[in-house]
Amino acid sequence: MRYTRRVRWVLECDTLGKRFGVRWVFRGLSLRAETGNVVVVQGGNGSGKSTLLRIVAGLTAPTEGRVILRYGAQAVATRMDYLGWCATDGALYRELTAYEHLAWWATVRGGTPSREALLEWLARFELAERAHERVRAFSTGMRQRLRLALATWGQPPLLLLDEPDAGMDSSGLALLERVLYEQRTFGLALFATNRAEHARWGDLVLEMGA
Amino acid sequence: MLQEWRLRHGLMTSLLMGVVTVAALSFASLGVSLSVRLQAGVLWLAVLFGMFPALARGFISEEELGTADLLRLGARPSCVFWGKWLFHLTLYIVLSAVLVPLYMLMIAPLAGAWWAWLVLWGLGGVGLVTVLTLCGALVAGTASRGALLAVVTFPLLLPMVLMLIAATEQILQARPMWQSLQGILGYGLTLSAGAAWIFEKIWRE
Numbered sequence: 001m002r003y004t005r006r007v008r009w010v011l012e013c014d015t016l017g018k019r020f021g022v023r024w025v026f027r028g029l030s031l032r033a034e035t036g037n038v039v040v041v042q043g044g045n046g047s048g049k050s051t052l053l054r055i056v057a058g059l060t061a062p063t064e065g066r067v068i069l070r071y072g073a074q075a076v077a078t079r080m081d082y083l084g085w086c087a088t089d090g091a092l093y094r095e096l097t098a099y100e101h102l103a104w105w106a107t108v109r110g111g112t113p114s115r116e117a118l119l120e121w122l123a124r125f126e127l128a129e130r131a132h133e134r135v136r137a138f139s140t141g142m143r144q145r146l147r148l149a150l151a152t153w154g155q156p157p158l159l160l161l162d163e164p165d166a167g168m169d170s171s172g173l174a175l176l177e178r179v180l181y182e183q184r185t186f187g188l189a190l191f192a193t194n195r196a197e198h199a200r201w202g203d204l205v206l207e208m209g210a
Numbered sequence: 211m212l213q214e215w216r217l218r219h220g221l222m223t224s225l226l227m228g229v230v231t232v233a234a235l236s237f238a239s240l241g242v243s244l245s246v247r248l249q250a251g252v253l254w255l256a257v258l259f260g261m262f263p264a265l266a267r268g269f270i271s272e273e274e275l276g277t278a279d280l281l282r283l284g285a286r287p288s289c290v291f292w293g294k295w296l297f298h299l300t301l302y303i304v305l306s307a308v309l310v311p312l313y314m315l316m317i318a319p320l321a322g323a324w325w326a327w328l329v330l331w332g333l334g335g336v337g338l339v340t341v342l343t344l345c346g347a348l349v350a351g352t353a354s355r356g357a358l359l360a361v362v363t364f365p366l367l368l369p370m371v372l373m374l375i376a377a378t379e380q381i382l383q384a385r386p387m388w389q390s391l392q393g394i395l396g397y398g399l400t401l402s403a404g405a406a407w408i409f410e411k412i413w414r415e
Contacts, residue, residue, distance in 0.1 A: 058282075
């Protein structure tokens with residue numbers, strides 16, 4: 001699908017529920033967000049923040065309800081093609097370098113970017129100097145930056161961030177704040193966090209387990 | 211593939227298993243003349259032993275490391291399936307390059323027409339690789355993948371192995387093997403088509 005920035009993206013979650021065994025993690029969750037919105041998802045451990053983001057991403061099926069991503073009035077068939085995903089526990093290939101990760105990701109996303117473009121993108125996340133080091137040598141914060149770089153590559157209209165602030169230093173947090181700020185101009189984001197002070201980065205707050 | 215190549219322990223484990231199997235059977239059968247059927251069985255046993263560790267190196271290790279989500283988000287299911295299939299096929303070719311000469315040296319020479327071996331090896335490889343890739347994919351997302359792997363793999367693998375042994379025996383005895391080859395080809399093609407279709411359904415929950 002070709003899209004322009006004048007048409008708005010809309011994410012609709014309609015009475016979502018997820019049950020593991022006999023336990024409902026959440027039920028009856030409805031949400032509507034559109035281009036320009038950053039939704040902060042808060043809640044204690046086990047409240048279902050990550051589960052909600054996985055459902056929105058299409059990585060986990062909801063027990064009930066549905067998720068729709070619309071481009072204007074038109075619902076997109078494959079949400080996964082339009083989203084960026086960054087999760088704290090999202091693994092990277094330990095034996096690949098940051099550059100190889102981004103090159104691979106750009107390729108599977110359907111592009112053939114130049115080496116310069118890839119290095120420039122890594123530089124945005126302060127990874128250019130260590131672009132050719134294997135990920136196993138990276139610190140927690142650097143891995144998180146790489147996940148962010150992958151998630152935001154191609155400026156996906158829907159950005160899903162599951163505790164991306166975990167393990168980040170102050171410059172990493174500033175970077176994250178900038179990513180969320182920029183996302184508003186062409187799409188929307190769901191940002192799950194345990195840190196109450198980061199709720200100010202969003203303009204909608206979804207309190208899970210409340 | 212690059213990750214596996216740099217790690218190497220998956221490849222080394224497979225080679226070790228295959229080489230140890232050939233060496234142990236060679237030692238156990240020292241001074242004994244193996245029947246043709248036994249020779250055929252030993253050959254495929256060595257290949258299978260070498261391939262089994264790769265079962266866990268495909269989809270299962272992606273799930274356990276958590277990288278499966280990256281694949282789910284980034285790539286089409288068919289690309290993921292055939293990528294893993296290609297990985298297993300590469301391993302099969304590497305294993306064959308090591309195990310076949312070793313088998314000829316330590317167990318018995320491969321008598322019969324070379325083209326017949328080539329056809330059998332090609333079809334057998336495609337069949338085995340498809341079964342193993344499919345089984346890995348089927349159980350990777352489940353909680354009790356260890357136990358389930360054996361239960362799922364055994365019934366799918368057994369017909370293919372039996373047909374491969376029968377065809378090998380026929381080549382060694384210089385008997386016509388077209389019927390066995392037809393069986394291997396039919397089973398392999400059916401599984402390949404079915405596997406790709408099933409994978410599309412199960413890969414994204």
